[in-house]
Amino acid sequence: MADYDLAIRGGTITTASDTFRGDMGVRAGRIVAVADRIEGAARDIDASGLRVMPGGIDSHVHLSQHAFGGPKMADDFLTGTRSAIAGGNTTVLPFALQPRGTSLRASVMDYHKEADGKCFADYGFHLIITDPSPSVLGQELPALVEDGYTSFKVFMTYDDLVLNDRQLLEVFECARGCRALVMVHCEGYDAIRFMTERLERADNTAPYYHAVSRPQIVEREAAHRAISHAELLDVPIMIVHVSGREAMEQIRWAQQRGLKVYGETCPQYIALTADDLKGLNMDESGSKYVCSPPPRDRASWDAIWEGLTQGVFQTFSSDHCPFYFEGPLGKKNPKARTSFRWVPNGIPGVETRMPILWSKGVAEGRITANEFVALTSTNHAKMYGLYPNKGSIGVGFDADLVLWDDNRKETIRQELMHHGTDYTPYEGLAVTGWPVMTILRGKVVAEEGKILGEPGDGAFLKRAISPYATT
Ligand code: DUC
Ligand code: ZN
Ligand code: ZN
Secondary structure (H helix, E strand, O other): OOOEEEEEEEEEEEOOOOEEEEEEEEEOOEEEEEEOOOOOEEEEEEOOOOEEEEOEEEOOEOOOOEOOOOOEOOOOHHHHHHHHHHOOEEEEOOEEEOOOOOOHHHHHHHHHHHHOOOOOOEEOOEEEOOOOOHHHHHHHHHHHHHOOOOEEEEEOOOOOOEOOHHHHHHHHHHHHHHOOEEEEEOOOHHHHHHHHHHHHHOOOOOOHHHHHHOOHHHHHHHHHHHHHHHHHHOOOEEEOOOOOHHHHHHHHHHHHOOOOEEEEEOOHHHHOOHHHHHOHHHOHHHHHHOOOOOOOOHHHHHHHHHHHHHOOOOEEOOOEOOOOOOOOOOOOOOOOOOOHHHOOOOEOOOOOHHHHHHHHHHHOOOOOHHHHHHHHHHHHHHHOOOOOOOOOOOOOOEOOEEEEEEEEEEEOOHHHOOOOOOOOOOOOOEEEEEEEEEEEOOEEEEEOOEEOOOOOOOOEOOOOOOHHHOO
């Protein structure tokens, strides 16, 4: 009998801290040996000329969700996780959203029903809290944290999601008690409503005005407020999808004061700008880029790189939130054409996250390959209670791997994508660096754009308490 189920041989193994040539032996889905040379496997994969990295962990994706004023998302768990593995990811963390007035536990069960047996990648759930009633705060959340749902998300905007300051404080206090990590969507509700109504009165309703209605100032104000509330209660928070200098500097300021404030940014903030929302002659093609916070400008790209290279941001996630462009549910449906406020709010990106960061980061010399691994995998595992099963390469880790071609040049195109939606906002973007093979717990699930895994390969992950969530 063979010693190993699988050997991956001759690759450049790259973790968040080390880079070395070597072989890896896999048994029962786990890495059981890393050595100069490994013999005696049932299957050998030749990784020479390729880099072997921990599979991507995308800790911010939306699948099968109704939210953000739009129809149901264009990706369910099947198509969304299919797209994830094609892009080099092995774990995703989507959200279970509590519609107001309902039980959080029941919502979690609904999302489980949607996901069971459909996933190509491993997955867990963050809990979106829209209704922090006494029973949610007192009973449901502590029990759900015990059951492995160890992170929450709260919103400071959107009619059907927004929490007021008192509610934010109540959730923060609950999180402190049960040691959950709170992700905060920082944009100020009243300022956005005011700006939106003013723009509409002036007939400025094209997609571009989405960006005008929620400038960096509203993101900065909300970030500062969230940080202040977190400081008041001495609770760690993660500020998600940071778009530019203003919010980045708030997080850096908090970190310099010794507060446990963490940051996440996304590909749209280093690869898109508000000008993309102008489309052709202000027509509705700009709606392809409508997401929140909106993409800013090239100076903001520089600020995001400053945050990435200085350690202000721990995670680089996609915020994959796909809607169709065409059709009755699409971004240019008749109602959406009457005002930017009705354009389904979000863009796809789980499949393109890693190539975009590699290309603009490593290939263009801004970050190292080790920093790339930290930003796309290791830090997500540590932040969200998946380490040390996930997020690195070593004896005992799950054999979740991506074989990567550093030098492969591709042009991102919709026809290469495996998501459910009908466009990619990165159409035509030339990148260097591409996933060649994705391996989930020792099984080759994607190779050269071909899906070899099956729905149901992905398992639900009960997550531990985040070490970042403790005060
Ligand atoms: N927030 C997200 O996290 N994703 C999509 C839209 C939004 O507002
Ligand atoms: Zn958000
Ligand atoms: Zn999101």
